[in-house]
Amino acid sequence: MSPMSPTSEWHTLYQLGVDFLGFSMLAIGGAISTLAEMHRTVVDQHGWMTAGEFAELVALSQAAPGPNILVVTLIGYRVAGLAGAFVATTAMCLPTSIITFAVAGVWQRFRDAPLRIAIEAGLAPMTVGLMLASSYLLVRAADQSIAAYVATAVTALVMLFTRINPLWLIGAGAVAGLAGLI
Amino acid sequence: MTEQGEAAPAGDAAPERHAPTVSELFWGFLSAGVSGFGGVLPFARRMIVEKRRWLTAEEFTDLWSLCQFLPGPNIVNMSIALGLRYRGLPGALAGALGLLGAPFFIMVGVGALYMRFGSVPQVKSVLAGISAVAAGLVLAMAIKMANTPRVRSWMALFAVLAFTAIAIARLPLATVLAVLAPMSIVAAWLRMRSALARTTGDGR
Numbered sequence: 158m159s160p161m162s163p164t165s166e167w168h169t170l171y172q173l174g175v176d177f178l179g180f181s182m183l184a185i186g187g188a189i190s191t192l193a194e195m196h197r198t199v200v201d202q203h204g205w206m207t208a209g210e211f212a213e214l215v216a217l218s219q220a221a222p223g224p225n226i227l228v229v230t231l232i233g234y235r236v237a238g239l240a241g242a243f244v245a246t247t248a249m250c251l252p253t254s255i256i257t258f259a260v261a262g263v264w265q266r267f268r269d270a271p272l273r274i275a276i277e278a279g280l281a282p283m284t285v286g287l288m289l290a291s292s293y294l295l296v297r298a299a300d301q302s303i304a305a306y307v308a309t310a311v312t313a314l315v316m317l318f319t320r321i322n323p324l325w326l327i328g329a330g331a332v333a334g335l336a337g338l339i
Numbered sequence: 340m341t342e343q344g345e346a347a348p349a350g351d352a353a354p355e356r357h358a359p360t361v362s363e364l365f366w367g368f369l370s371a372g373v374s375g376f377g378g379v380l381p382f383a384r385r386m387i388v389e390k391r392r393w394l395t396a397e398e399f400t401d402l403w404s405l406c407q408f409l410p411g412p413n414i415v416n417m418s419i420a421l422g423l424r425y426r427g428l429p430g431a432l433a434g435a436l437g438l439l440g441a442p443f444f445i446m447v448g449v450g451a452l453y454m455r456f457g458s459v460p461q462v463k464s465v466l467a468g469i470s471a472v473a474a475g476l477v478l479a480m481a482i483k484m485a486n487t488p489r490v491r492s493w494m495a496l497f498a499v500l501a502f503t504a505i506a507i508a509r510l511p512l513a514t515v516l517a518v519l520a521p522m523s524i525v526a527a528w529l530r531m532r533s534a535l536a537r538t539t540g541d542g543r
Contacts, residue, residue: 179513180512181412182410184412185520187407187412188412191512193512194511194512197509213453213457213466216466216469216474217466220469222373222375223375223443224412224415226412227439227443230446234450234451235450239447242446242447242450246439249411250415250439253412254411254415254431256410256411257409257416257420261419261420261424264408264409268401272528273408275531278524279525280520281487281489282494282498283516283519284484286497287502287505288477289485289502291481292474299470299474301467305471308475309471309472309478310475312472312475312476330471330473331469332468334467335461335464335468337464339464339471
């Protein structure tokens, strides 16, 4: 990383915190659905990394144990080291946890309220659109050869039609990559 | 939207639910967190419903749909809501810290290795391989979510609009949601009402 002055370092941490807080508030139906938005901000807007690096970090977060959302820890680390990892993770998880803490008890009572059901049914297609956008951007960033597209397609098919542990597929991808096939 | 809760055995004959202590919450979520490759949900569900019997399958599905609905990472919300239900604030903290603590440091370790060795040619090749696979994993998740009854209808139009706005037009997510989400919710509302009118018939 290029040496940063203390003020610019603080500024980066602040920016990370603000950005990831925003992602968490927009994370309807799961944090992975905001990957496209993270990509837009981190790669296109701030230029903190290339699209290829972003795809690599997403891949690493899936290969490592832990909730998928910890891709933000990796992104934060890549941008601003340990402090960045901490800021990104906290911004992504803490404020929304407080919201959950505050409303979980009350909201259960509205389980069968028509408005709640309509909101959930209306947000479902949004989530699908966001997930498709995230995968579209990942595929474009990750797949630089015909073989890579084939690997992506085979992975998706295997995940849809079998119950295999995805770790095997990641292992196979690593081996194929090392052998120069992808 | 990954409705895994439906596969519950109908004969919930032995609902001997166990109310976890604070330390059980911590260790339970820790074990689910570190064993969760490519998504923690299935592991968390197995731990909570089948192994430790903190919730019945139906309660789990209910709580999960709430956690999906609320903003933020679903699984983190789950650890908070479940901990809160049984042990209040200490339980919520124990659940979330158990879930995130160890994986956080694992990710920092992975990040440090990446920064150090990420540009070594062999590592680059491996990363190219797993990136292609990881893109396929996310794609499969998206397709699974799309393949549910409430999206497999003309509501899919809103999925197409959201996709186009984000992936092709590259518009900010906040803008897209502010415009599309209310429309989509109203459409879902109207669809519900017409479905209701059809089932109750014209006896009004």
